[in-house]
Structures are given as C-alpha cells and as structure tokens.
Amino acid sequence: MSSPDLIRRLSDELAQDPQSLAFLELGETLRQQGERDLALKVALKGLERHPHHADAHDLLARLHVDAGELERAYDEWDMVVRLSPNHVGAQQGMGYVRFQQGRLAEAEVHLSAAASLDPNDERNLSALEYVRIARIDAGEVSEGDPMNSRLMSTQEMPVIIPEAAPPPAAAAVHPTAVTPQSITPQSSAVQSMASGAGNVHPAAVFHDLLAGGDQAAILLDSEGLVLAGAYPGADGHDVAEEVGAGLSGVSEEAERAMRHLGMGAWTSLVFETEGATLAMAPGPDGGLMLVAASRATPLGFVRRLLERAGDRARAWIGAEARP
Amino acid sequence: MNSPFSALLGNVARHRGVIGSMVVGEADGIIVDANLQVGVRGEIVAALAASLYRRARLAAHSAGYGSATFLQLEAEEGRVCVTGRNDLVLVALAEPRANVGLIRVELLKGLETLS
Numbered sequence: 143m144s145s146p147d148l149i150r151r152l153s154d155e156l157a158q159d160p161q162s163l164a165f166l167e168l169g170e171t172l173r174q175q176g177e178r179d180l181a182l183k184v185a186l187k188g189l190e191r192h193p194h195h196a197d198a199h200d201l202l203a204r205l206h207v208d209a210g211e212l213e214r215a216y217d218e219w220d221m222v223v224r225l226s227p228n229h230v231g232a233q234q235g236m237g238y239v240r241f242q243q244g245r246l247a248e249a250e251v252h253l254s255a256a257a258s259l260d261p262n263d264e265r266n267l268s269a270l271e272y273v274r275i276a277r278i279d280a281g282e283v284s285e286g287d288p289m290n291s292r293l294m295s296t297q298e299m300p301v302i303i304p305e306a307a308p309p310p311a312a313a314a315v316h317p318t319a320v321t322p323q324s325i326t327p328q329s330s331a332v333q334s335m336a337s338g339a340g341n342v343h344p345a346a347v348f349h350d351l352l353a354g355g356d357q358a359a360i361l362l363d364s365e366g367l368v369l370a371g372a373y374p375g376a377d378g379h380d381v382a383e384e385v386g387a388g389l390s391g392v393s394e395e396a397e398r399a400m401r402h403l404g405m406g407a408w409t410s411l412v413f414e415t416e417g418a419t420l421a422m423a424p425g426p427d428g429g430l431m432l433v434a435a436s437r438a439t440p441l442g443f444v445r446r447l448l449e450r451a452g453d454r455a456r457a458w459i460g461a462e463a464r465p
Numbered sequence: 466m467n468s469p470f471s472a473l474l475g476n477v478a479r480h481r482g483v484i485g486s487m488v489v490g491e492a493d494g495i496i497v498d499a500n501l502q503v504g505v506r507g508e509i510v511a512a513l514a515a516s517l518y519r520r521a522r523l524a525a526h527s528a529g530y531g532s533a534t535f536l537q538l539e540a541e542e543g544r545v546c547v548t549g550r551n552d553l554v555l556v557a558l559a560e561p562r563a564n565v566g567l568i569r570v571e572l573l574k575g576l577e578t579l580s
Contacts, residue, residue, distance in 0.1 A: 388524045395520045396538050399513035399545070403506075406541025413521050416531030 145175055156184075161191055169201045178208055196226035203235055210446060212239045230260045237269065244453045246277045272457075279460030344370040345380070347458050351450050356436035358382075359451040361458075364428035366390030370458060371451075373434070386432065393422060393430045410448060412441070421448040426459040473555070473575045474500035480571060482563025484543075487556045488579070489515045491549055505558060510545070514556040518547040535569060548572045550579040 152168035165188030172181035185202045192198050203218035216239040222232035237252035250273045257266040347370040348359035360371035360382045373382035392411065400408045412421045418434050421444050425431040431452045435444050470488045477486035478500040485501040487510065494512035501507045522533040536547045539561075546557040546568050555575050557568050 388527045392517070392521050392524050395517045399517050399538065400540045402509055402513055403540075403543070403545075405543040408538060408540045410539045411521075411537070412539075413525065413536040414534045415525045416534065418530050420525065420530070 145171060149175075163188075163192070163195070166195075166197050166201060169205075173201070173205060173208065178205060181205055194225055196222045196229055196232075199225065200229070200231055200235075203232070207235070207239070210443070212242055215239055228259055230256050230263070230266075233259065234266065234269075237273070241273060241276075242450060242453065244449075244456075246273055246280060246282060249273050250277060276457050276460055280456065345372040347371060348451050348454060351447060351454060353439075357434065357439065357447065359431070359433045359447070360386055361425050361451075361455045362386045362390050362430040362432065366430075369429060370455065385434075386430075389420065389422065389432060390430055393424070410445065412445065412448075414441070419444045421445060423448055423452050425452065426456045429455075431455050468498040470498040470578060471500075473578045474498060477555070477557050477568065477571050477575065480557075480559075480563065480567050482560040483557055483568065484560060485510065485556075485558040487511050487514075487558075489554050489556055491515050491519055491552050491554050497553065510558050511556065514545055514547050514558075515554050517545075518549055518554050522549070535573060537565060537569070546572055548576055550576050553579045555579060 148171055149168065152164045152171065155164040156162055156168060165184050169181045169184040169188065172178075172184060182202075182205050185198065185205060189195070189198045189202065199218045199221045203215045203222065206212070206215035206218060216236055219232040219235040219239070222229050223236075226232070233252045233256035237249045237256060240246070240249035240252060250270065253266060253270040253273055257263075257270050260266055347361070352359060358371070358373040360373055361369045363369050366387050368382045368386050371382060372380045373385050374380060393408075396408045396411050400406065408424065410421060410423045412419065414420075414437070416437075418436060419439060419441060420432065420434050422430055422432045431448065433444065433448045433451050435447065474486045474488065477483060485499065485505040485507060487499040487501070487507060488497040489495065489511040490497060492515075494515035496507055496511045499507050499511070517538065518533070518536055521536050525531070525533045534548060538545045538547075541561075543561060544559050544563065544565065546559065546565065548555050555572050557572060559565070559568060
C-alpha cells in the first residue's frame with residue numbers, strides 16, 4: 143500500500159475509533175514522510191489517550207531526535223524504560239543520545255543494556271564496541287581496565303569487532319541515507335556509531351549532522367589543513383581548503399587572547415557575518431573544528447551543530463588512529 | 466566626564482555577569498571609553514579584543530562571507546563579545562553566567578552609536 147493510502151486508511155481508522163492504537167503507525171508513517179509536525183500532533187494526541195503506552199513515548203522520542211531535541215528524546219525513552227523495562231529500542235535511543243552528547247560512559251551503559259536484551263542484533267554489539275573504543279581513545283578508560291568490562295556488565299558477551307561488522311559506514315553518513323527522518327533507535331542511530339567513523343570517507347564524516355546545503359563542517363589539523371569534512375562553494379566545488387586556511391589563524395588569536403586574559407582555555411568562537419554564521423572550537427590533536435551555516439540558521443542551532451561535529455571529529459580521529 | 470559612548474557602555478555593563486564594556490579603536494586597540502569593574506585589565510582586554518575582531522573580520526571577508534557583525538569568544542572562565550563599525554569596536558567582557566543573548570542584542574543596538 144502506498145504511503146498516502148496508508149495514511150488515509152490509518153486516519154480513517156483513528157477517526158472511527160479514537161482509542162485505536164493506529165496512531166502509532168500513522169505517526170511513524172508521517173514521520174518517515176518528513177511530516178514531523180503532523181506526526182508530532184498525532185503522537186501527542188495518542189499519548190493523551192494512552193499515556194502509559196511505551197511505544198507512544200518511543201514515537202515521541204524519535205520525533206524529538208528528528209528535531210535535534212536530544213534531552214527531550216532521552217526523557218521520553220527513559221519513560222519508555224520505566225513502562226517497559228525490556229524495550230531494546232529505548233536503550234538504543236538513550237545510548238545514541240548520550241553518544242551524541244559525548245557522555246560516552248552513559249552511552250556504553252545503555253548500549254550494553256540493549257546488547258544484553260537482544261544479543262543477536264549485531265548492530266548492538268558493534269555500537270557497543272565502537273563506544274568502548276571511543277572511551278579508550280578519550281582516555282576515560284584504559285585498554286584491559288577491569289572497570290571497563292564491569293561498567294558494561296558484558297563480560298560474557300561476545301564482542302564483534304568493527305572489521306567484522308557489516309559495512310554500513312557509507313550509508314551511515316550519507317545525507318540521504320541518514321536524514322533526521324530516518325533515524326530510529328533500531329536503525330541508523332545505532333549504525334552510525336556501530337559503523338565506526340574510521341570507515342567513512344573523510345569528506346563525508348559530518349554529512350549526516352548537517353541539515354541542508356547551507357551548512358558545512360570541516361575539521362582542520364594544527365596547521366590549518368583540512369582533515370575531514372567538505373565545504374561546497376557556490377559552484378559546487380569543495381572550497382574547504384581555502385576557507386580553512388583563511389579562518390584557522392583566528393583560533394591562534396583566540397588562544398593568545400585567552401592566555402593573556404587568564405580566562406582559561408577557549409572553548410568556542412562564534413562570529414556572525416553578513417553571509418553566514420561561523421563557529422569554531424578546538425579540535426582533537428591541536429586541530430580546529432569549524433562549522434558554517436546561513437544567517438537564517440538560529441545561532442543556538444549553530445552552536446549545537448558545532449558541539450555535535452566536535453564529538454564526531456573526536457570519534458573519527460579515534461577510529462582513524464586505531465591500527 | 467561623559468563621552469558620546471557613556472550611555473551605551475552603561476547599558477551594556479548593566480547586564481548580569483558583565484564585568485566590563487569598552488569602545489576601542491580597531492586598528493590600534495586603544496580604549497576610547499570604558500566602563501569597567503575594579504580589577505579588570507582594560508587595556509589588555511581592549512588590545513586583544515580589537516586584534517581578534519580585526520583578524521576575524523579580515524578572515525571572514527577573504528573567505529567571502531562579507532563583513533563580520535558580531536563575535537563571541539567563550540572560555541572556561543569568561544567570554545568576550547565584540548561588534549564593530551567605522552574602525553571602532555564595542556567590547557563586552559563577561560562571566561560565564563552572563564546571558565549572551567541579551568549582551569548580543571545590546572551590542573548590536575549599540576552599533577548605531579558607533580556610526
């Protein structure tokens with residue numbers, strides 16, 4: 143059945159019986175069609191009638207993720223787990239949120255729970271392994287640290303190393319493959335971690351974080367050379383090298399200023415121009431993370447994008463460094 | 466003695482967490498007028514903020530973004546907000562708890578005074 147037909151059928155069903163659970167399928171279908179606002183209305187209406195239905199909260203959580211409202215999504219999934227303690231998707235979702243927020247230890251706990259609940263799903267194991275490596279790279283735990291395995295409570299669980307995992311890497315970062323609409327805790331959200339960013343072409347590392355063609359993200363090394371990301375110019379060519387070279391000197395200036403002012407290390411620099419909003423932050427290994435968005439993009443969103451791109455850069459660098 | 470910028474600087478300094486506001490020459494980093502809390506090293510802040518803004522403005526221009534309108538540098542223990550026009554920059558130095566949205570609006574409003 144085509145999506146419009148399905149939507150019509152489900153809408154009719156819901157109109158005839160407002161208590162029906164058809165709102166779950168209707169909301170999810172609308173969500174997949176990119177009709178987030180409508181999907182949100184359906185989900186909220188459904189929740190009014192079924193406030194204790196775990197899948198209704200799960201649907202709402204995914205809608206929040208689509209909107210980049212990670213903390214709200216986390217709260218909804220937390221509610222799902224309270225209502226349905228064995229809900230794998232909620233654990234995956236919370237793991238995804240915490241990973242995106244750079245709270246790796248917590249991500250690991252949730253993904254560990256998901257893997258325990260569904261040990262046959264290879265993506266859970268791969269995602270868990272990826273987060274574990276990210277934690278080691280971040281210096282949160284050391285390799286062979288017994289606390290590491292205790293934290294995850296998965297000593298008995300077979301771990302699938304990323305090399306052995308299916309290769310969804312390209313799909314995980316391709317903008318059309320992982321749009322916000324397609325993120326579900328049981329699919330790309332986990333895949334994007336499980337894939338291991340190290341398998342991704344450097345130019346595509348940040349693709350799935352960007353909401354449209356008016357946004358760009360690049361990671362520069364300590365000498366101002368592009369490590370990852372792309373910056374499409376007006377003619378479609380990648381102008382990341384030119385932009386990076388022009389802007390990398392600004393971070394040196396910021397560093398110098400903070401050193402003299404005694405205000406601690408600089409954490410971000412945002413500047414608005416006539417044509418765009420640019421934001422940068424210290425990147426891994428003395429590098430620089432830079433994101434740009436059109437002036438129409440809210441400033442808060444740009445800062446959020448910078449944080450997420452920074453997290454992604456650190457994970458990617460960590461994956462690249464692995465032998 | 467009141468300067469043409471006194472009211473503007475007072476408006477900026479009134480915001481929560483702001484510990485200093487200044488009008489500074491962009492090219493030389495010298496203070497034109499300032500409203501600073503005791504202990505703030507105004508001359509250093511002025512020189513560095515002007516230099517940073519100039520660098521960012523030039524980089525943005527050479528990268529094809531047009532003129533810079535507002536800059537915000539965040540650090541672990543504070544933040545510096547800068548905007549500029551006509552070779553002058555308006556600087557606010559603030560604590561991390563400051564509401565940067567309000568400071569930004571105030572600085573951008575203040576641009577008119579710099580004209």
